[in-house]
Amino acid sequence: MAMILNDEQILLQQSAQDLSEKVATVEQFRTLRDAKQRYHDPALWQQIAALGWTGIIIPEDWGGSEFGYLGLGLVLQQLGRHLTPSPLFSTGFLAAELLIQAGSNQQKDQYLPKIVDGSAIFSFAHEEHTRHSLNNISFSAQKQASGYILSGEKVFVIDGELADHYLVTARTSGQRGDPTGISIFILDADIPGLTKTQLTTVDSRNVANLGLDQVKVEASACLGELGNAAPLLQNVFDKASILLASEMLGAAEQVFESTIDYLKEREQFGVTIGSFQALKHRAADMFVELDIAKSVVREALSALDEGSKEISQLASLAKTRLNDCLTLITNEGVQMHGGMGMTDEFDIGLYMKRSRVTNQLFGDSHFHRDRFASLGGY
CATH class of the missing domain: 2.40.110.10 (Butyryl-CoA Dehydrogenase, subunit A, domain 2)
Structure with a gap:
């Protein structure tokens, strides 16, 4: 497991962080939402394609960089921090992965370059x-x-x-x-x-x-093969669960950091509320859950690149941990913000809503706990 990123991975992570903080911000997300536009910004999508993120897992023969799943996970993690409106997951992963694994040469030649250059969106x-x-x-x-x-x-x-x-x-x-x-x-x-x-x-x-x-x-x-797509789909769903967990990890990190900042700034009875022992304990619980989640996601992403035989178990583990972690952190974050946490003025409510929906994608915690147990022979 590569817990320490190499120089190229660090640069990729930094470029994703820069874009999400300067361009693909929560404010932009709010603008699209309030204007009742589709969850998409064409200009941003072209920037993402220009940076090469759409081709991270696509082989060089079709214009991609074949950088690996850990690389794509690092990008999704940063985009998840700011709820970045982008079809990168559906196009740059789901469609690309299916075409890479099952597409004919003609299908790959026709569609993969379109994914890389951002000229087409797939669902x-x-x-x-x-x-x-x-x-x-x-x-x-x-x-x-x-x-x-x-x-x-x-x-x-x-x-x-x-x-x-x-x-x-x-x-x-x-x-x-x-x-x-x-x-x-x-x-x-x-x-x-x-x-x-x-x-x-x-x-x-x-x-x-x-x-x-x-x-x-x-x-x-x-x-692919007619009538025999189930094994392929299961493999893709496992990878999707891990990459979705990466996006959820970014959201959890952002909510945790915002909550800690609020605890340090908000005063009550003449002191910051972060000095209250009960809130310290709850913040510590959030920190522990987040740290475990980071390790699980990094392990799962590394296993994808290494071709591990335990992908299915790691996929269910990662999705379960991040379902639970993001739910805990958004719930606690809203509570610690008090009444203001329930208002649309604070971003934290947006992350809670994202948590509720993302938990259900590719299986909720009940689904993955049952599956993890079954894979273990229970």
């Missing part, structure tokens, strides 16, 4: 119910003479309103819940028969529901 549509599930897919892909007809609905599609292209899971055989018979198709956002409905979420994240009604695609739109 991955898998969930069909309120709870995360790998195999609970009934969205159908019926075989036709020259391709497939896709029909069904997808819910809570991250960056679904922005996307130029979609990666959609569909069932080509079997019944809902079967581990086999799931395939992935890639299609353009303007294909006839596809409708998207933007959702208003509590954390202002860009999310949409998709509906496909008799959408016709060529056989070449299939990504």
